[in-house]
Amino acid sequence: MATTPYDVLIIGSGASGGMTAHTLTKLGIKCLMLDAGPAFDYEKDRSLRAVYDLPYRGFGKPGRFPHITQASEFTAAIWADEKQNPYSYDPKDPYYWVRIRRIGGKTLVWGRASWRLSDLEFKAKDHDGFGDNWPIRYADLAPYYDRCEPLLRVSGRKEGLPQIPDGVFLEDNSPVGPAVARFIAEANKRGIPTTKQRRAQGTLASSMNLLLPDAMATGNLTIVPNAVVREITVDKKTGLVNGVNFVDRRSKRELHAKARVLVVGASTLESTRLLLNSGIANSSGMLGRYLFDQFYVKNTVQAITPETGGGTSYIPRFTNLKSKEKNYLRGYAVDFGGGGTPDPKYFPLYGEPLQKELNEHRGRGFNATTMGSVLPRYENYVRIDKTVVDAWAIPSLHIQARYTDNEFNMAKDAMNTLAELCDASGFQLLEKHDKMVPPGESIHELGTCRMGDNPKTSVLNQWNQAHDVKNLFVVDGSSFVNGGSQNPTLTITALAMRASEYMAEQMRKGDL
Amino acid sequence: MKRRSFTQSLLALPAAPALLGQEIPKIDFSVPDAGAEPVPHFFTAPQLAAVRRLSDLILPSINGTPGALEARAPEFLDFLLGQSPADRKALYRNGLDALNATARRQYAKGFADLDATQADALLAPLHKNWTWDAPTDPLAAFLREAKADVLAATVNSREWISVVSQRSRGASGTSIYWHPIE
Structure with missing residues (x-):
């Protein structure tokens, strides 16, 4: 079978790959998309099942996912198998690398939180002197946020808060119960702002249903599942990339695909791994450096409210907005909500007294989870570990990441602030803590292929285009310079859209 | 393009063969x-006796709701522990x-033969508040895990769900299961 010449080859079908395909195909550009995971039918390949019908009663096969705390026995099939996809880290600094290999990627099950970054992140160095600025400012990305939010059907409430710029939302005026309302009032009294969560809506909010179908409808997209990309190939005469070598996931057959332009959107660390394995785009020596994420303190506070009634809300970053006022740089956000019943573990009881207590507190639970900024540091990095290969003999990553006092101090401040708010709201505090989950577990890994104006200190330019190879683009979270406390997916889609339109224009002008 | 037709084109599934108009009964x-x-394999006889007693104390049958013993939680944990990593087995x-x-x-x-008061004295760690960090005392660490496991093994059992789901529609124990793909 003769192969079709493609304009653009896209690696990955998640948020960034999906948005790239959505944008380029509508501009008439022929795209080939490769994804390491299988295709599936969202309706046929999922079904309602009782937990007692599962082999492990919902516990899951012991030891199957030592680093994926999000995996349950119901969802086990979607997470990347850890034996097939190993990686390494120093046992002193565990890293939880969480991946999904299916068409749609992590957008199949993401938390859907959709926040804009502001110039507190884009120009963070200007603000507090640490690290580097992005090569773009908020105004550069704002028009793309405006277009991504309706595509993802983001709901929210406009508040005029500069640290989380307002967007094009489905208006969310859902009420909260009296306990949550009291918590909000206590926060606001102390100058701590609150707002509704901003989330993508719908039964499914994935590139699988929101982006890829429209791209397919143009007739310009070909999707090849089960394509595990081994390396990017380079034309030795021009130094430009010209395609990829990939392995069929099931048969392990080796194939080569060609295109004029290559877009890597395989997820933050997979994209960097691919570039490192290909030996390209690293004249700066920065490829793999400046790994960061958002730290999570799950259930920072767990409390019982005097009355039933739920509702959820959000505290955006509120510290160090105007000047350095804390013993840390930058800040944290908080997801909080009421309703439900606290986990039995929080009650120092067993037997009938425990069940009685649970019944009494049904619908009166309250909890809050902290999500904090992590400073991008050169010392946190990934490199290829040739001694660790995946099921397709592709070398994997060694990951080195460690939180520092900046994050620890921030977590402690969040715990104390939230405990104080619970107390002031008349809640009974069951537990408070400031223990962060291991780096990576938030699944918000960012950096390692960052953008910048200086080719000596960055891998990509402001258009997500490799400084070293002009027909190579990396459009996912690896391009981030700073991340803030906001979930990154919306920004990833906006960057991918912006990069794609630039790419299309360069192709039209014959510069690519 | 609608999602349904999109996924079908993606999968390129052949049409299911017609079954000569036959209707296949659902079983x-x-x-x-x-x-x-x-059939227990993991626990020794004294350990199994102790885990049964412990399970009954953690979640007894209450007002007609099956408890851990009716849900065969101890026997299920014997199976689960048999497949678990070494550190959990040791715990x-x-x-x-x-x-x-x-x-x-x-x-x-x-332990299996203690009365409730005697057993309660040994289960003192369960009367301490839960903390994010696991207790350093091995018995306290075990009891904390066992409490969570016995509760989950019970409320996830067919026996427990079949009774509780009659009272509350939200207690059906069902969720969306993602099928493995080759």
């Missing part, structure tokens, strides 16, 4: 526990052995 199948008794074995040893030392009988 309801059962689970192994419905027609058989589990349970050492914890149950410690319960039995303390019971013999203090009351000259195994």
